[in-house]
Structures are given as C-alpha cells and as structure tokens.
Amino acid sequence: MDWKDLASTAVYTDMANENKSIWERVDGVDVEFIGAFLTAHLSIEKYITDYLRLRYPSLSWEDAKLTFSQKIALIQHEPAKVPYNEIFLRIKDFNSIRNKISHQLNYQITDKEKSKFVDFYMKITKESKTKPNIDIDNIADLLDFFLIITKSYFASAISYYHYNKTGRKQ
Structure with missing residues (x-):
C-alpha cells in the first residue's frame, strides 16, 4: 500500500439534494x-523544548505538558537582537499554518502567509553580502530558510545553556 492511499477519503458536505450526494470524495x-x-513543526518544537529545559532547568517541564502554543507564549518575549527577534513571530505564523494543515484537507498556504516569510528572509539577509540563493516565490525554499535560521538560533542557545549547566566552557 502507498501512503497516499491513506489520504483518500470522503467528507460530509451537508447538502440535502436528490441530485447530489451528501458525501464528497477528497x-x-x-x-x-x-x-x-x-x-518540520515537530523538529522546531523539539528545539524549543530543549531550549526551555536548559534555560529554566528548575521548572517541572514533564508535569506541565505544555502545548506548542504555550511554549511559544513562554519564549515570545525572550530578548533577541534585530532581526532575529522576528523568529518568535514567524514561529507563531508557522504554527498557525500547521493548525490549518491539520484541520483542513488540501490546505494551501496563502499569499499573505507566504509574504511573512518573504519579509523574514529580506530582514535576515538585509546586511548579508552573500544571500542564500533561494526562490522567494517558492514557499518550500522560504520555509527551508526559516527553518535553518530558527534551528540555528535555538541550537546556539541550547549549546550555550548546555555548556553553562555542565560547567564546561566552549
């Protein structure tokens, strides 16, 4: 069986018409x-979770059982230098898209949603002499750029807090 076979379904349309079925094939x-x-969403959540546990080790993270949105709320005002302070906003946008994908079959990312990641790319690369060669019309390229920057940002913080926790200097 192909994984795509699992995604074939029928949904209730609520149409009560003798010429049309109440079911629509998707x-x-x-x-x-x-x-x-x-x-990608799960990987970002893992980075955020690890960051929070290392940054605030005395808190009961296992008992809290926080959602992704709650974790974002905790970190959204963490200090970050411009333009990296926008990472937290884009994480919220990324999560919003994830929620739509999870609840709407065949969800398509809108131009408005895409424009936020174009803006992020432009702000991050503004001062760069060698911009990554990406197609800003391609949402996959934009999101890949966002993920690389976001994971690198958190990886840096995770390394910092890990080595401070263990008492070793880098």
Missing part, C-alpha cells in the same frame, strides 16, 4: 507536503 491530498511540514 483525493489528491498532498501527503508529501503535509508530512514534510509536520516533521
């Missing part, structure tokens, strides 16, 4: 896109 769900997006 095919062509982009499982590759959904799988990639959800995997």
Whole structure:
C-alpha cells in the first residue's frame, strides 16, 4: 500500500439534494507536503523544548505538558537582537499554518502567509553580502530558510545553556 492511499477519503458536505450526494470524495491530498511540514513543526518544537529545559532547568517541564502554543507564549518575549527577534513571530505564523494543515484537507498556504516569510528572509539577509540563493516565490525554499535560521538560533542557545549547566566552557 502507498501512503497516499491513506489520504483518500470522503467528507460530509451537508447538502440535502436528490441530485447530489451528501458525501464528497477528497483525493489528491498532498501527503508529501503535509508530512514534510509536520516533521518540520515537530523538529522546531523539539528545539524549543530543549531550549526551555536548559534555560529554566528548575521548572517541572514533564508535569506541565505544555502545548506548542504555550511554549511559544513562554519564549515570545525572550530578548533577541534585530532581526532575529522576528523568529518568535514567524514561529507563531508557522504554527498557525500547521493548525490549518491539520484541520483542513488540501490546505494551501496563502499569499499573505507566504509574504511573512518573504519579509523574514529580506530582514535576515538585509546586511548579508552573500544571500542564500533561494526562490522567494517558492514557499518550500522560504520555509527551508526559516527553518535553518530558527534551528540555528535555538541550537546556539541550547549549546550555550548546555555548556553553562555542565560547567564546561566552549
């Protein structure tokens, strides 16, 4: 069986018409896109979770069982230099898209949502002499850029707090 077969379904349309079924077949769900997006979302959550645990080690993270949105709320006002302070806003936007993907079959990222990641790319690369060669019209390239910057940002903080916790200097 192919994974795409799992994404083939019928949904209730609420139409009570003798010429039209109350069921509508939904095919062509982009499982590759959904799988990639959800995997990226989980990886960002792992970075945020590890950051929070290292940054605030005395708190009971296991008992709290925080949602992704709650974790974002905790970090959204963490100090960050411009333009990296925008990472927290884009994480919220990324999570909003994830929620839509999770609840709407065949969800397509809107131009308005995409423009936020174009803006992020422009702000991050503004001072750069060698900008990454990406197609800003391609949402996959934009999100890949966002993920690289975001994971690098948190990886740096995780390394910092890890080595301070263990008493070793880098």
